[in-house]
Amino acid sequence: MIFNKEIECLDVEALAQLQSERLCRLVDDFNQKSPVYRQKLQDAGVASGDIRTIKDIRKLPFTIKEDLRDNYPFGIFSAPMKDVREIHVSSGTTGNPTVVGYTQEDIDLWADVIARSLCCAGAMPGDMIQIAYGYGLFTGGLGLHYGSLRLGLTVIPCSSGQTKRQLKIMQDFKPRILACTPSYALYMAEAAREAGMDPRETSLQIGIFGAEPWSVAMRREIEKSWGISAIDIYGLSEIIGPGVACECGHKDGLHIYSDVFYPEVIDPVTHKPVDPGQRGELVITSLTKIGMPLLRYRTRDIVTINHETCACGRTSPRISKVLGRTDDMIVVRGINVFPTQIEEVLLKIEGTQPHYQIIVSREKGLDVLEVLVELQESFFSDEVKRLQEFEVRVAKEIEAVLSIGVKVRLVEPKTIERSEGKAKRIIDKRSL
Numbered sequence: 001m002i003f004n005k006e007i008e009c010l011d012v013e014a015l016a017q018l019q020s021e022r023l024c025r026l027v028d029d030f031n032q033k034s035p036v037y038r039q040k041l042q043d044a045g046v047a048s049g050d051i052r053t054i055k056d057i058r059k060l061p062f063t064i065k066e067d068l069r070d071n072y073p074f075g076i077f078s079a080p081m082k083d084v085r086e087i088h089v090s091s092g093t094t095g096n097p098t099v100v101g102y103t104q105e106d107i108d109l110w111a112d113v114i115a116r117s118l119c120c121a122g123a124m125p126g127d128m129i130q131i132a133y134g135y136g137l138f139t140g141g142l143g144l145h146y147g148s149l150r151l152g153l154t155v156i157p158c159s160s161g162q163t164k165r166q167l168k169i170m171q172d173f174k175p176r177i178l179a180c181t182p183s184y185a186l187y188m189a190e191a192a193r194e195a196g197m198d199p200r201e202t203s204l205q206i207g208i209f210g211a212e213p214w215s216v217a218m219r220r221e222i223e224k225s226w227g228i229s230a231i232d233i234y235g236l237s238e239i240i241g242p243g244v245a246c247e248c249g250h251k252d253g254l255h256i257y258s259d260v261f262y263p264e265v266i267d268p269v270t271h272k273p274v275d276p277g278q279r280g281e282l283v284i285t286s287l288t289k290i291g292m293p294l295l296r297y298r299t300r301d302i303v304t305i306n307h308e309t310c311a312c313g314r315t316s317p318r319i320s321k322v323l324g325r326t327d328d329m330i331v332v333r334g335i336n337v338f339p340t341q342i343e344e345v346l347l348k349i350e351g352t353q354p355h356y357q358i359i360v361s362r363e364k365g366l367d368v369l370e371v372l373v374e375l376q377e378s379f380f381s382d383e384v385k386r387l388q389e390f391e392v393r394v395a396k397e398i399e400a401v402l403s404i405g406v407k408v409r410l411v412e413p414k415t416i417e418r419s420e421g422k423a424k425r426i427i428d429k430r431s432l
Protein backbone atom coordinates (compact mmCIF):
# COMPACT_ATOMS: atom_id res chain seq x y z
CA MET A 1 0.00 0.00 0.00
CA ILE A 2 1.21 3.53 -0.78
CA PHE A 3 -0.19 6.20 1.52
CA ASN A 4 -0.18 9.07 -0.97
CA LYS A 5 0.29 7.44 -4.36
CA GLU A 6 -0.32 10.57 -6.37
CA ILE A 7 2.65 12.30 -4.76
CA GLU A 8 4.92 9.35 -4.19
CA CYS A 9 4.71 8.07 -7.75
CA LEU A 10 4.65 11.52 -9.39
CA ASP A 11 6.74 11.66 -12.52
CA VAL A 12 10.06 13.35 -12.01
CA GLU A 13 9.33 16.42 -14.10
CA ALA A 14 6.08 17.12 -12.29
CA LEU A 15 7.91 16.60 -9.02
CA ALA A 16 10.60 19.12 -10.02
CA GLN A 17 7.86 21.58 -10.97
CA LEU A 18 6.23 21.18 -7.57
CA GLN A 19 9.56 21.58 -5.79
CA SER A 20 10.30 24.72 -7.81
CA GLU A 21 6.98 26.33 -6.90
CA ARG A 22 7.47 25.45 -3.28
CA LEU A 23 11.01 26.80 -3.15
CA CYS A 24 9.96 30.14 -4.67
CA ARG A 25 7.16 30.46 -2.12
CA LEU A 26 9.55 29.55 0.70
CA VAL A 27 12.04 32.26 -0.26
CA ASP A 28 9.24 34.83 -0.47
CA ASP A 29 8.00 33.73 2.95
CA PHE A 30 11.47 34.03 4.44
CA ASN A 31 11.74 37.58 3.16
CA GLN A 32 8.42 38.47 4.71
CA LYS A 33 8.42 36.50 7.94
CA SER A 34 11.92 35.63 9.09
CA PRO A 35 14.37 38.35 10.13
CA VAL A 36 17.14 35.75 10.45
CA TYR A 37 16.68 34.44 6.90
CA ARG A 38 16.02 37.88 5.43
CA GLN A 39 19.47 38.82 6.69
CA LYS A 40 21.03 35.59 5.48
CA LEU A 41 19.54 36.05 2.00
CA GLN A 42 20.71 39.63 1.91
CA ASP A 43 24.22 38.61 2.95
CA ALA A 44 24.24 36.04 0.16
CA GLY A 45 23.09 38.73 -2.31
CA VAL A 46 19.94 36.81 -3.27
CA ALA A 47 16.80 38.67 -4.33
CA SER A 48 13.43 36.89 -4.56
CA GLY A 49 13.43 37.05 -8.36
CA ASP A 50 16.73 35.14 -8.54
CA ILE A 51 15.02 31.91 -7.55
CA ARG A 52 12.89 30.44 -10.34
CA THR A 53 13.44 26.70 -10.32
CA ILE A 54 14.59 24.14 -7.82
CA LYS A 55 18.01 24.14 -9.52
CA ASP A 56 18.49 27.70 -8.27
CA ILE A 57 18.68 26.30 -4.75
CA ARG A 58 22.46 26.27 -5.08
CA LYS A 59 22.46 30.07 -5.01
CA LEU A 60 20.99 30.01 -1.53
CA PRO A 61 22.94 29.99 1.73
CA PHE A 62 23.30 26.95 3.97
CA THR A 63 21.90 26.73 7.48
CA ILE A 64 23.98 25.08 10.20
CA LYS A 65 23.24 23.97 13.73
CA GLU A 66 24.97 27.06 15.10
CA ASP A 67 22.36 29.23 13.37
CA LEU A 68 19.74 27.59 15.57
CA ARG A 69 21.86 27.81 18.70
CA ASP A 70 22.76 31.46 18.08
CA ASN A 71 19.07 32.27 17.86
CA TYR A 72 18.14 30.20 20.91
CA PRO A 73 15.42 29.54 21.81
CA PHE A 74 12.89 30.74 19.21
CA GLY A 75 14.72 33.27 17.02
CA ILE A 76 14.80 31.09 13.91
CA PHE A 77 11.04 30.45 13.94
CA SER A 78 9.20 31.94 10.97
CA ALA A 79 5.78 31.82 12.64
CA PRO A 80 4.67 34.04 15.52
CA MET A 81 4.75 32.20 18.87
CA LYS A 82 0.97 32.28 19.18
CA ASP A 83 0.79 29.94 16.17
CA VAL A 84 3.36 27.48 17.51
CA ARG A 85 1.56 24.44 18.95
CA GLU A 86 4.42 22.18 19.99
CA ILE A 87 8.07 22.48 20.86
CA HIS A 88 10.75 19.79 20.89
CA VAL A 89 14.34 19.93 21.98
CA SER A 90 17.22 17.84 20.79
CA SER A 91 19.97 17.47 23.30
CA GLY A 92 23.41 18.49 22.20
CA THR A 93 26.67 17.79 23.92
CA THR A 94 27.76 21.42 24.10
CA GLY A 95 26.14 24.83 24.28
CA ASN A 96 22.45 25.56 23.98
CA PRO A 97 20.17 22.70 22.99
CA THR A 98 18.44 22.82 19.62
CA VAL A 99 14.84 23.96 19.88
CA VAL A 100 12.28 23.25 17.16
CA GLY A 101 8.71 24.53 16.82
CA TYR A 102 5.67 23.18 14.99
CA THR A 103 2.48 24.94 13.96
CA GLN A 104 -0.69 22.86 13.54
CA GLU A 105 0.08 22.62 9.79
CA ASP A 106 3.53 21.24 10.65
CA ILE A 107 2.08 18.63 13.00
CA ASP A 108 -0.28 17.59 10.21
CA LEU A 109 2.64 17.36 7.80
CA TRP A 110 4.57 15.32 10.37
CA ALA A 111 1.67 12.89 10.79
CA ASP A 112 1.50 12.60 6.99
CA VAL A 113 5.17 11.83 6.40
CA ILE A 114 5.20 9.28 9.18
CA ALA A 115 2.04 7.66 7.83
CA ARG A 116 3.87 7.51 4.47
CA SER A 117 6.87 5.94 6.23
CA LEU A 118 4.79 3.38 8.10
CA CYS A 119 3.08 2.36 4.87
CA CYS A 120 6.46 2.15 3.18
CA ALA A 121 7.50 -0.22 5.97
CA GLY A 122 4.48 -2.45 5.35
CA ALA A 123 2.07 -1.25 8.06
CA MET A 124 -1.65 -1.41 7.32
CA PRO A 125 -4.57 0.42 8.91
CA GLY A 126 -5.80 -1.66 11.83
CA ASP A 127 -2.33 -2.93 12.79
CA MET A 128 -1.16 -2.50 16.36
CA ILE A 129 2.14 -0.69 17.01
CA GLN A 130 4.19 -0.63 20.20
CA ILE A 131 6.06 2.67 20.29
CA ALA A 132 9.16 2.33 22.45
CA TYR A 133 10.89 5.51 21.33
CA GLY A 134 11.05 8.05 24.15
CA TYR A 135 8.02 10.33 24.45
CA GLY A 136 8.79 13.87 25.51
CA LEU A 137 11.19 16.43 24.16
CA PHE A 138 12.75 13.81 21.87
CA THR A 139 10.80 13.65 18.60
CA GLY A 140 10.76 9.84 18.27
CA GLY A 141 7.78 8.91 20.46
CA LEU A 142 5.32 11.64 19.56
CA GLY A 143 6.28 11.65 15.88
CA LEU A 144 5.56 7.95 15.49
CA HIS A 145 2.44 8.46 17.56
CA TYR A 146 0.93 11.13 15.31
CA GLY A 147 1.75 9.18 12.15
CA SER A 148 0.32 5.95 13.52
CA LEU A 149 -2.96 7.69 14.32
CA ARG A 150 -3.01 9.23 10.86
CA LEU A 151 -2.63 5.82 9.24
CA GLY A 152 -5.26 4.24 11.47
CA LEU A 153 -3.08 2.01 13.65
CA THR A 154 -3.77 1.05 17.24
CA VAL A 155 -1.06 2.68 19.34
CA ILE A 156 0.55 1.35 22.50
CA PRO A 157 2.46 4.43 23.69
CA CYS A 158 5.02 2.63 25.89
CA SER A 159 7.84 5.16 25.50
CA SER A 160 11.34 3.77 26.18
CA GLY A 161 12.47 1.89 29.28
CA GLN A 162 10.74 -0.42 31.73
CA THR A 163 11.78 -3.28 29.53
CA LYS A 164 10.11 -6.06 31.51
CA ARG A 165 6.80 -4.26 31.33
CA GLN A 166 7.27 -3.67 27.59
CA LEU A 167 7.79 -7.39 27.08
CA LYS A 168 4.72 -8.32 29.06
CA ILE A 169 2.63 -5.86 27.09
CA MET A 170 4.03 -7.27 23.89
CA GLN A 171 3.12 -10.81 24.91
CA ASP A 172 -0.36 -9.88 26.09
CA PHE A 173 -1.46 -7.28 23.51
CA LYS A 174 0.24 -8.89 20.48
CA PRO A 175 1.33 -5.87 18.41
CA ARG A 176 2.44 -6.48 14.82
CA ILE A 177 4.91 -3.58 14.80
CA LEU A 178 7.64 -2.40 17.16
CA ALA A 179 9.19 1.06 16.85
CA CYS A 180 12.35 1.92 18.82
CA THR A 181 16.08 2.48 18.36
CA PRO A 182 17.94 -0.52 16.90
CA SER A 183 20.12 -0.77 20.00
CA TYR A 184 17.04 -0.93 22.21
CA ALA A 185 15.53 -3.60 19.95
CA LEU A 186 18.60 -5.74 20.56
CA TYR A 187 18.52 -5.10 24.26
CA MET A 188 14.83 -6.04 24.41
CA ALA A 189 15.55 -9.31 22.59
CA GLU A 190 18.28 -10.11 25.10
CA ALA A 191 15.98 -9.24 28.02
CA ALA A 192 13.24 -11.39 26.50
CA ARG A 193 15.52 -14.42 26.29
CA GLU A 194 16.63 -13.88 29.88
CA ALA A 195 13.01 -13.83 30.96
CA GLY A 196 12.53 -17.19 29.28
CA MET A 197 10.64 -15.76 26.34
CA ASP A 198 11.57 -16.58 22.74
CA PRO A 199 11.58 -13.27 20.85
CA ARG A 200 11.07 -15.17 17.56
CA GLU A 201 7.75 -16.45 18.83
CA THR A 202 6.12 -13.07 19.46
CA SER A 203 3.40 -11.48 17.33
CA LEU A 204 5.89 -8.97 15.88
CA GLN A 205 6.42 -8.91 12.13
CA ILE A 206 7.86 -5.46 11.45
CA GLY A 207 10.37 -3.28 13.30
CA ILE A 208 10.70 0.44 12.56
CA PHE A 209 14.13 1.37 13.75
CA GLY A 210 16.15 4.58 13.55
CA ALA A 211 17.50 7.61 15.40
CA GLU A 212 21.06 6.19 15.36
CA PRO A 213 23.37 4.63 12.78
CA TRP A 214 23.10 0.86 12.41
CA SER A 215 24.81 -1.37 9.91
CA VAL A 216 23.38 -3.95 7.53
CA ALA A 217 24.93 -6.64 9.72
CA MET A 218 23.08 -5.20 12.73
CA ARG A 219 19.87 -5.41 10.70
CA ARG A 220 20.47 -9.11 10.07
CA GLU A 221 21.15 -9.67 13.75
CA ILE A 222 17.92 -7.94 14.81
CA GLU A 223 15.89 -9.73 12.13
CA LYS A 224 17.29 -13.07 13.26
CA SER A 225 16.72 -12.34 16.95
CA TRP A 226 13.10 -11.29 16.55
CA GLY A 227 12.12 -13.13 13.37
CA ILE A 228 10.88 -9.84 11.84
CA SER A 229 11.54 -7.51 8.95
CA ALA A 230 13.62 -4.57 10.27
CA ILE A 231 13.02 -1.27 8.47
CA ASP A 232 15.22 1.80 8.69
CA ILE A 233 13.53 5.16 9.37
CA TYR A 234 15.50 8.40 9.30
CA GLY A 235 14.92 11.92 10.45
CA LEU A 236 16.18 14.77 12.55
CA SER A 237 14.46 17.24 14.84
CA GLU A 238 15.58 20.28 12.89
CA ILE A 239 13.76 19.10 9.75
CA ILE A 240 10.71 17.53 11.44
CA GLY A 241 11.84 14.52 13.52
CA PRO A 242 11.41 10.94 12.27
CA GLY A 243 9.69 10.64 8.88
CA VAL A 244 12.17 12.42 6.61
CA ALA A 245 12.96 9.13 4.87
CA CYS A 246 12.12 5.46 5.28
CA GLU A 247 12.84 2.14 3.62
CA CYS A 248 10.22 0.13 1.77
CA GLY A 249 10.13 -3.68 1.75
CA HIS A 250 12.86 -3.77 -0.92
CA LYS A 251 15.31 -2.27 1.59
CA ASP A 252 17.29 -0.70 -1.20
CA GLY A 253 17.72 2.78 0.26
CA LEU A 254 15.44 5.08 2.22
CA HIS A 255 12.77 6.96 0.28
CA ILE A 256 13.18 10.62 1.08
CA TYR A 257 9.94 12.58 0.83
CA SER A 258 11.46 15.06 -1.56
CA ASP A 259 8.20 16.86 -2.37
CA VAL A 260 8.50 18.33 1.13
CA PHE A 261 12.14 17.70 2.16
CA TYR A 262 14.39 18.58 -0.76
CA PRO A 263 17.68 16.65 -0.51
CA GLU A 264 21.16 17.53 -1.76
CA VAL A 265 24.33 15.56 -1.12
CA ILE A 266 27.46 17.70 -1.00
CA ASP A 267 31.15 17.41 -0.38
CA PRO A 268 31.42 18.76 3.17
CA VAL A 269 34.63 20.62 2.36
CA THR A 270 34.10 22.09 -1.11
CA HIS A 271 30.27 22.30 -0.74
CA LYS A 272 29.92 21.06 -4.34
CA PRO A 273 27.27 18.42 -5.07
CA VAL A 274 28.68 14.91 -5.32
CA ASP A 275 27.55 12.46 -8.00
CA PRO A 276 24.78 9.96 -7.27
CA GLY A 277 26.33 6.97 -5.52
CA GLN A 278 29.16 9.05 -4.04
CA ARG A 279 29.32 9.68 -0.33
CA GLY A 280 28.65 13.15 0.94
CA GLU A 281 26.85 15.20 3.54
CA LEU A 282 23.07 15.27 3.32
CA VAL A 283 21.62 18.78 3.09
CA ILE A 284 17.85 19.24 3.38
CA THR A 285 15.46 22.11 2.69
CA SER A 286 12.05 21.80 4.30
CA LEU A 287 9.95 23.19 1.46
CA THR A 288 6.53 23.49 3.09
CA LYS A 289 6.98 23.94 6.81
CA ILE A 290 5.46 26.98 8.48
CA GLY A 291 6.80 27.16 12.04
CA MET A 292 10.49 26.61 11.47
CA PRO A 293 11.34 25.91 7.83
CA LEU A 294 15.06 25.58 7.18
CA LEU A 295 17.00 26.37 4.06
CA ARG A 296 19.74 23.93 2.97
CA TYR A 297 20.24 22.56 6.45
CA ARG A 298 23.54 20.73 6.81
CA THR A 299 22.66 17.52 8.63
CA ARG A 300 26.26 16.29 9.04
CA ASP A 301 24.94 12.84 8.13
CA ILE A 302 26.97 10.99 5.51
CA VAL A 303 24.93 9.21 2.81
CA THR A 304 24.81 8.46 -0.89
CA ILE A 305 21.79 9.26 -3.08
CA ASN A 306 20.06 7.31 -5.85
CA HIS A 307 17.56 9.01 -8.17
CA GLU A 308 16.29 5.90 -9.94
CA THR A 309 12.68 4.83 -9.50
CA CYS A 310 12.41 2.04 -6.94
CA ALA A 311 10.94 -1.37 -7.71
CA CYS A 312 8.05 -0.43 -5.39
CA GLY A 313 7.01 2.33 -7.83
CA ARG A 314 7.92 5.32 -5.68
CA THR A 315 9.78 7.96 -7.69
CA SER A 316 11.34 9.82 -4.76
CA PRO A 317 15.11 9.68 -4.51
CA ARG A 318 16.55 7.20 -2.04
CA ILE A 319 19.34 7.82 0.43
CA SER A 320 21.60 5.06 1.66
CA LYS A 321 21.65 4.04 5.28
CA VAL A 322 23.53 6.70 7.23
CA LEU A 323 27.16 5.68 7.34
CA GLY A 324 27.93 8.05 10.19
CA ARG A 325 28.10 11.72 10.93
CA THR A 326 30.82 14.13 9.97
CA ASP A 327 31.11 14.92 13.68
CA ASP A 328 30.68 11.31 14.90
CA MET A 329 33.43 10.32 12.63
CA ILE A 330 36.58 9.97 14.62
CA VAL A 331 39.86 10.78 13.04
CA VAL A 332 42.49 8.44 14.36
CA ARG A 333 46.00 9.04 13.14
CA GLY A 334 44.57 10.84 10.14
CA ILE A 335 42.17 8.05 9.17
CA ASN A 336 38.41 8.60 9.21
CA VAL A 337 36.71 5.97 11.31
CA PHE A 338 32.95 5.44 11.61
CA PRO A 339 31.56 3.20 14.35
CA THR A 340 29.40 1.33 11.80
CA GLN A 341 32.55 0.10 10.01
CA ILE A 342 33.66 -1.60 13.21
CA GLU A 343 30.15 -2.88 13.87
CA GLU A 344 30.03 -4.57 10.44
CA VAL A 345 33.24 -6.45 11.17
CA LEU A 346 32.21 -7.53 14.66
CA LEU A 347 28.91 -8.91 13.52
CA LYS A 348 30.62 -11.09 10.93
CA ILE A 349 32.74 -12.83 13.55
CA GLU A 350 31.12 -15.75 15.29
CA GLY A 351 31.25 -15.46 19.04
CA THR A 352 31.09 -11.67 19.36
CA GLN A 353 28.00 -9.75 20.42
CA PRO A 354 26.63 -6.61 18.77
CA HIS A 355 27.43 -4.69 21.94
CA TYR A 356 30.62 -2.70 21.63
CA GLN A 357 32.28 0.54 22.55
CA ILE A 358 35.14 2.42 20.95
CA ILE A 359 37.65 4.22 23.13
CA VAL A 360 40.13 6.63 21.64
CA SER A 361 42.97 7.89 23.76
CA ARG A 362 46.42 9.36 23.28
CA GLU A 363 49.54 7.65 24.54
CA LYS A 364 52.86 9.44 24.15
CA GLY A 365 51.36 11.69 21.50
CA LEU A 366 49.98 8.81 19.49
CA ASP A 367 46.27 8.07 19.03
CA VAL A 368 45.22 4.69 20.29
CA LEU A 369 42.00 3.04 19.20
CA GLU A 370 40.60 0.43 21.52
CA VAL A 371 37.48 -1.59 20.86
CA LEU A 372 35.66 -3.23 23.73
CA VAL A 373 33.78 -6.25 22.48
CA GLU A 374 31.40 -8.50 24.33
CA LEU A 375 31.82 -12.20 23.88
CA GLN A 376 28.91 -14.59 23.73
CA GLU A 377 28.51 -16.61 26.91
CA SER A 378 29.35 -19.87 25.15
CA PHE A 379 32.60 -18.45 23.73
CA PHE A 380 33.90 -17.27 27.06
CA SER A 381 36.66 -19.55 28.21
CA ASP A 382 38.97 -19.81 31.19
CA GLU A 383 41.83 -20.41 28.85
CA VAL A 384 43.66 -17.12 28.59
CA LYS A 385 45.50 -18.25 25.49
CA ARG A 386 42.29 -18.90 23.58
CA LEU A 387 40.93 -15.51 24.48
CA GLN A 388 44.14 -13.79 23.46
CA GLU A 389 44.08 -15.53 20.10
CA PHE A 390 40.52 -14.43 19.63
CA GLU A 391 41.42 -10.82 20.46
CA VAL A 392 44.20 -10.89 17.91
CA ARG A 393 41.87 -12.29 15.27
CA VAL A 394 39.23 -9.65 15.88
CA ALA A 395 41.86 -6.90 15.84
CA LYS A 396 43.24 -8.17 12.52
CA GLU A 397 39.83 -8.17 10.90
CA ILE A 398 39.11 -4.62 12.05
CA GLU A 399 42.55 -3.50 10.93
CA ALA A 400 41.93 -4.93 7.48
CA VAL A 401 38.94 -2.59 7.08
CA LEU A 402 40.29 0.53 8.76
CA SER A 403 43.95 0.28 7.74
CA ILE A 404 45.13 1.31 11.22
CA GLY A 405 46.16 -0.68 14.25
CA VAL A 406 43.57 -1.32 16.94
CA LYS A 407 43.58 -2.91 20.36
CA VAL A 408 40.73 -5.26 21.05
CA ARG A 409 39.61 -6.01 24.59
CA LEU A 410 37.14 -8.83 25.06
CA VAL A 411 34.78 -8.25 27.92
CA GLU A 412 32.32 -10.50 29.65
CA PRO A 413 28.72 -10.63 28.48
CA LYS A 414 26.62 -7.67 29.69
CA THR A 415 29.57 -5.50 30.69
CA ILE A 416 28.83 -2.79 28.16
CA GLU A 417 26.03 -0.50 29.20
CA ARG A 418 22.74 -1.20 27.39
CA SER A 419 20.77 1.64 25.88
CA GLU A 420 17.05 2.35 25.90
CA GLY A 421 17.53 5.20 23.43
CA LYS A 422 20.52 6.17 21.32
CA ALA A 423 23.58 4.03 22.10
CA LYS A 424 26.83 5.76 23.06
CA ARG A 425 29.44 4.03 20.92
CA ILE A 426 32.44 6.34 21.17
CA ILE A 427 34.39 7.54 24.16
CA ASP A 428 37.00 9.99 22.97
CA LYS A 429 39.34 10.56 25.85
CA ARG A 430 41.58 12.82 23.78
CA SER A 431 39.20 15.72 24.20
CA LEU A 432 38.46 15.13 27.87
Ligand code: DLL
Pocket residue numbers: 090133139140209210211212213214232233234235236237238241242243299301321322325
Ligand atom coordinates in the same frame (compact mmCIF):
# COMPACT_ATOMS: atom_id res chain seq x y z
O1 DLL B 1 16.65 10.93 16.06
C1 DLL B 1 14.62 11.56 14.94
C2 DLL B 1 14.24 10.13 14.81
C3 DLL B 1 13.47 9.52 15.78
C4 DLL B 1 14.58 9.42 13.68
C5 DLL B 1 13.08 8.22 15.64
C6 DLL B 1 14.19 8.11 13.51
C7 DLL B 1 13.43 7.51 14.49
P1 DLL B 1 17.43 13.77 16.54
O2 DLL B 1 17.40 13.35 17.96
O3 DLL B 1 17.37 15.22 16.23
O4 DLL B 1 16.21 13.15 15.77
O5 DLL B 1 18.72 13.12 15.90
C8 DLL B 1 18.94 13.24 14.53
O6 DLL B 1 20.07 11.09 14.51
O7 DLL B 1 20.98 13.64 12.19
C9 DLL B 1 21.26 11.23 12.50
O8 DLL B 1 22.60 11.51 12.82
C10 DLL B 1 20.70 10.29 13.53
N1 DLL B 1 19.71 9.41 12.91
C11 DLL B 1 18.38 9.54 12.87
N2 DLL B 1 17.82 8.49 12.20
C12 DLL B 1 18.85 7.70 11.79
C13 DLL B 1 18.94 6.48 11.05
C14 DLL B 1 15.92 11.81 15.65
N3 DLL B 1 17.88 5.83 10.61
C15 DLL B 1 20.18 12.48 14.14
N4 DLL B 1 20.18 6.00 10.80
C16 DLL B 1 20.39 12.47 12.66
C17 DLL B 1 21.27 6.65 11.25
C18 DLL B 1 20.04 8.30 12.22
N5 DLL B 1 21.24 7.77 11.95
